[in-house]
Amino acid sequence: MPARPPFTGPPGPDAAVFVISMAAELTGLHPQTLRTYERLGLITPQRTGGGGRRYSARDIERLREIADLTAAGVGLKGVRRIVELESQLAALSDLNDELRAELAAVREALGQAHAGRRREVPANKLPVLRETQAGSVVVWRRGR
Structure with a gap:
């Protein structure tokens, strides 16, 4: 057996x-x-x-x-469209979660870089991190 x-x-x-x-x-x-x-x-x-x-x-x-x-x-055509839209919504939601996690990791890395390089690099050479009212984050490097 x-x-x-x-x-x-x-x-x-x-x-x-x-x-x-x-x-x-x-x-x-x-x-x-x-x-x-x-x-x-x-x-x-x-x-x-x-x-x-x-x-x-x-x-x-x-x-x-x-x-x-x-x-x-x-109708069945409407049901098909609803199913398609729900599928797209789920995929976009997953992508949004991934992008938020990536953004958090970038923010953390920038914060660590900023904290660890304060004495070595002049403040005007560090990346600038700014959050907008819409919740977006803008990152840029200052001119050389």
Whole structure:
């Protein structure tokens, strides 16, 4: 008898664990509706080696959102556009987080450089760091 792998806890939100009948039951949608949504590109379930669809918890949540939108009268073209915009928003939010972290690291490095070089470099040669009212930071090197 082969040894079982150790239990690592419940699957994550992207683990494809639900077959189409279970996904349909969890969302209150007909399996054919799920196939239609896939054909339209609204959802992309993972596939098994034999071609069977497997849905993740994240897929189930998206299907529920689509069902809510269509129940509210939004057409499938509108749903597609909303899904696209939500995807773009998530990507931009991730990029914004990365840029904020990079900015914080640059601010820290400039602050350390400024503190460590006070005696060696005249103040008029240090980079200038100024924050605007909009929260932007402007960094420039003074003329030589």
